[in-house]
Amino acid sequence: MSELKKKPSSASYKKKAKEKEERHQNVIKHTKNIEIFFSKPKSDDSELSTAIIIHSVSATDPVQCETPTSSIQPPDLFVPTPSTSSALSAVDVVQQSQNTIIIVDCDPAKWSINNETQEYIASNGFNQNINVDFSLSKRIYLEDKVSRFLTKTMFERKLLNREKRSRKWLIYSPSTGKVFCGPCLLFGGGTSFGKQDVGFNDWKNASIRYSHENSCEHKTYVSALQRRSDIGGRIDHELVAQIQEELTYWREVLKRVVATVKSLLASRGLSFRGHEEKLGSLHNGNYLMTLELIAEFDPFLSKHIAQYGGKGKGCTNYLSSTICDEFIELMAKKVLTQIKDEIKISKYYSMIVDSTPDISHIDQLTLVIRYVKADGTPVERFLKFIAHVGHKSQDMADAIIKTLDMFEINILDCRGQSYDNAANMSGIYNGLQAKIKELCSLADYIPCSAHSLNLVGECAAECVQETCWFFGLVGVRYRIEHTL
Template sequence: METEREREPKGTLLNGLAENQFHAYAHLCLIYKIIHDLSSPPLRQIIHTIDLPSTSAPSQTDKVMEEQQPARCARSEPNIVLKQEPLDPERVLARYPSDPAKWDQIDDRTREYFALNNPCQNIGDFSASQRKYGDINRSLTKEHFFRKKLNGETLSRKWLVYSPSTGTVFCYCCKLFSIRDNQFVTGFNDWKNCANRLHEHENSMDHRTAVLSLSSLGNKNARRDSNIVQQHESERAYWLNILKRIVATIQFLSSRGLPFRGDDELVGSPHNGNFLGCLELISRFDPLLSEHLARYGNKGRGHTSYLSSTVCDEFIQLMAKKVLHAIVKEVKDGKYFSIIVDSTPDITHVDQLALVIRYVLKKSGEPVERFLEFIPLHGHTAEHMEETLKSELKELDIDLMDCRGQSYDNASNMAGKYSGLQARIKNKNPNADFIPCSAHSLNLVGACAAECCLEAISFFGFIQNLYNFFSASTRRWEILTAHLTKCERGLTLKSLSSTRSSARADATKALRFGYKAIQDALNEIKVDHGTPRAAQYEASQLITVMETLETAVMTVLWDELLRRINFTSKALQEVQIDVCTVPILHSSLIEYMGQARNDFDVYEAEAKTLTATEGYKADSQRRRVKKVMFGESAGPEVRRSGREAFLIDTHYEDFTAEFCQFISMVKDEESVMAMYKKLLELGLRDAFPNVDICLRMYLTLPIANCSGERSFSLLKRVKTYRRATVTEKKLNAFALLAIENGFTTSLDFEDIIEDFTASKLRRKHL
C-alpha cells in the first residue's frame, strides 16, 4: 500500500525530515553535482524521488539504481585491467597546492582529490603568523593542532591546515564544502582567542556537516551511488587510455616528419593515411584499441571517437607548444644566446624565414642550436627583417639584449656593414657580434676554385657531360652500373652543383676510382649495335678525352683537393664547433694546399696508371714556327713541354690567397668547450663567475647558419604540392616536432591530455 510519504508532493518532501536526515539528503545532492557530467536522466529521477535510507530493506533509491544500471552498462567492456600511471608530483602540486590560501578555484575534482588525499598541515615554521597584541607577540603553535578531551586523551585536528603564505589557518573541510563563509574558510589568525574559536568551530553544525560531506565523498564504497561513480571512473579511465595511445602515435609520426592524413578518414581503408594506419597496426596487438576502433570507428560526425583529424591537429598544436616552451626555458636558463636566420621560398612562393637560436645548456655546458619557427616574409629589406625578428623574439619572451652573436649568409641585406640586418641588430645591442657563415664562405671558395682556369672549367664540364650521357638512357645506365659493380666501393656517377662544392667532390671521387670501369662501359656502348649512331659517336668522343693524360691528372688532383675541402666544410657545419677551431681548420687546409703544389709528381704517377697515354697532348701536337721578319729584334720563342704548360696553366698563386681571407689571427691550442665542461664538473661556477660568463658567451657565438638551411629540407617535405594549403601555424607545429625530435621523443606528453580537456567542453568526461 502506498504510504503517506509516497503520496506527499515531492516539493514538500523535506518538510518532515529530521535534521540529520536533511544532511543526508544534502550529501546526496552534493554527490549528484560531482557526477553531473554523466547527464543521466535516471539519476535525476533518483534524486527527486529519494526516500529515507533503511538498514532493514533496500531503499527505493537502490531499487531504481538496480533497474537503471543495466541500461547504462549495456555495452560490453573488454576484459582489460586499466592500469593507472603514477601521477607526476610536480604536476599534482601545481594543480592541488598544499597551501589552502592558493585554492583559487574549488571544483568537484578538487573536492574529490582532497577527499581521497588529506592535505599537508604545514606544521613547522610559523614565523609568518606572528601578530602583536600591545607589547606581546603571539603566533600559531603546534599545540593548536591537537585537542585535549575531558578524559585526558589527545586527538589531532586533522582538519586544521596552516597557510605559510598568509600566516593564517584554515579548516579545509569547510573551505571545500561549507556553503557559508566563516573565519576558518577565509583564514583565521586571532591567536589571542585561538583556543576558544577552535573549540567553537569544531563543535559547530556547519563544520560537522562539512566533515560528513568529505567523509561521504572519500568513502566511495559506502556511497549510495558507488556503482555509478565506479562506472564513471571506469569510463574516464577508458577514454584516458585511448587518448594515451593516440598521443603516442602522434608523437611517433611527428618526430619523423611523416604525413598524417590520407585521402579519407575511414578505419580499414588503405588510403586513410599514416595516423589511422598506425592505430590499426597497434590495434592488432592491443585489444583495448581494437575494441575502440570496432565500436567507434567510421561513426561520422556527432559521435565521439577522438580519431578525427581535428582532434589530431589539436594534439599536434599542444605538443608543439610544449616543445617550444621547453626550448624557451632552456634559453632563459642559459641566459645568453645567438640568432641564426636564413630564408627560402616554399612551394607556394612564400619566402619562409627560418629562426634558429644557439645557446649553451646549463647542465652539460654543450652549445646547441634549436629551431624555433618559420616566419613568412613579405619583404627582403633589412628593416623589415629586423622588425620581424624583434617582434617574434618579444612574443617568445626572449630578451634581445641577451643576444651575443649573429650568423647569416653573405647577402648584402643580411651581412651589410652599414644597413644590413647584422648592423641594425648591433645598433640595438652592441654586444651582438656578427660572424659570417664560415661554411658558406668556404663553399663559395670551393665552387670558385673549380672555375679558376680554363682547364678546370673544361674538366668539370667533361664530368657533367659524362653524367648526362649515361643518365639520358636507362640502357646506358644499366651498362655503366654493371661495370661499376665490379669496383669494391659501390660507386656511381654524380651530377655537379653550381653552389655545393661537396657535389663536385662526390663526382671526382666516382670518376677517379671508377676510371677503368667507365672506360669499359663507354667502349661497350661504342660497339653496341643496339645503340644509336649518335650515342656511339658521343661515346667515342668521351673515350678520347678520358685517354688523355691531362684528364687523368686533373681527376686525381681535384679528387684530393675537393675531398679535403669537403672534410673541412663538414667540420665547420658541426654544432659543437667553436670560434677557436675555425682558424685551425683553415690553417690546416691552406697548409695542405701548399703541400699539394709540391706533390705533382705523385699525382702524375697515379694518373699514368689510369690511362695508357704516357705523354701530354701538347707534346704530340705539331709546333708552329713563327717566321722572323727582317729587322725584327724578337728573340727565339720560348718552348715549353706539355708537362710545364700544364703546371703553369693550372696552378695559380691566387689560390692560396682565396683561403687567407678566412684566417683569424686568434690562435688557441686549448679546447674552450673542454675547459667549460671541466668547470661544470668541478662545480666551480660560483668560484669563478666571470670565467663562467665569458666561456658561455664564447660558446654561444655561432660559426655557421647551417642549422637554418637544414630546416629547409623538412620544409620541402612538409609543404609539398599536395599540402600547399597548410596554414603557417600548422606548418610550424609540424616543423618544430620533426626538427627538434629530441624533445618530441623525450618529453612526457600525458599532461597535454589535461590541456586538451580544458581547452573546450568535451562530450566525454576526462
C-alpha cells in the first residue's frame, strides 16, 4: 500500500505565495500602465522617473489661484480655443510620455518661458486668475494720496455699441500684483505687458494703457499663438493625428473591459477565471466568455480580438487577466475611498472583527465597519483582510489600530465592538475588547449573536444522549470517507 501524500507545510504555502506574487509583479512591470489612455484631473500618485518642470507652486505659498474660467482668446480678435483644450488650474500636470511630465504654474510671473511652455499653453490655454484676492495689486499715488487696486471690471472692455467683451489675453499675477498679456509674455513682447520682470499696475491710467490690445505687436503675437495651437498647421500634424487615433482605439477597448468587469462580473459576485486563459476555449471563464459574447454583436471588439487576441505574451491586447486584475484594484481603491468619506461624514461607527484561515491555510483577520449614512440607513462595509496577525489580543489590537489609521479612521469615534466568545476576543481583562476599551472607553462590547446562538445550541445538544450518539456517528463517518 502506497504511503499517503504528505500535506505541504505552512512555510511551503507561504513560499509559493511569495513566488506567485513576484511573478505577478514582474508581469505588471513589463506591461504598459492603462492609466496613460485616460485623462486625469491630477497626477497625485503617479511615479514618474523623469520630469520637465516649467514651474511648480510651493506648498507654503499663501497665494491661492481660482478655478480656471477662461481660455486665451478674446471673442472678437482671436479665433476660439481648440475644443480639446482646457484652462490650467493652480498647477497643471500633463503626461507627455510614460516618463515625462510638464508642470505649469498659474502665476505668469513664475513661468519659465521656453518651447515647452509655449506648446502647452497653446494647446491648453491659461488661467486669468480673476477670482483671487487683488489686495497685492495695491498702488499708492503720492500726488493724489490715494490707493488704487485692480478690479474685475478691468478684465472687460466696452465697445462703441455698449457691448461688453472680456479681455481674455489679460492675466493677473497673484505674487506680484501686476497684470500681463499672455501672448506677448510667451513670445517676448516689448511693452510692460510682455516683460516678466516689469508687468503693468498703473491702474489710474489703465483705460488708456489697455489700448495695447489694438497694437500691431499684440496682434502679431496673438496670431503666432493661434498658429501654434492649430494642430493642422503644425509640421508634426500627421504624427499627432496618428497618436490621437491610437489613443482613441485603445480607450474604446478598455471601455469594454471596464464594462465587463464593473457592470457584470464584479457587481454580481461572479467568478472571473476559468481553467485556462484562451480566447475561443470552452473553459476560459466568465471574463473572456463575456468579451467573446460582446464581440458577436460589436464589430469593433470582434475585429480587435481577431487581430490581437490569442497571440500570447509579448503582444499587447489589454484583454489579459493582468489588465483585469489592475482594473479590479483601481475600482477597489475607489470603493474604499468612498467608504472612508462616508465614515468621515457619519463620524461614529462600530466594528466587527473575526479571523479565519484562507484556502492556503494563512490565518486572516477580517475587519468590518458598521455606521449610519447621512440618509439614516445603517450599513456594514468590509474594509480589509489582515494577514499574519496571530491570536494574541495585543497583536490583534495593534493590527486593527494600524489599519484604522491607514484609512484615517479615528479609534476615539468607535462606539461599539463585536467579536466571538473566545477568551482572546471577549476577555474582560486581557481580551481584544479590553485592549480597545483602554483606547476608547465608549466602545461597548457586544458578543456576536450568531456565535452565542451556536454555543447555546451546542450546550442544548450535549444534554441529550441520543443527540451526542448521532453527531458522533456522523463525525466518524465523515472522517472515514475523507480518509479513504
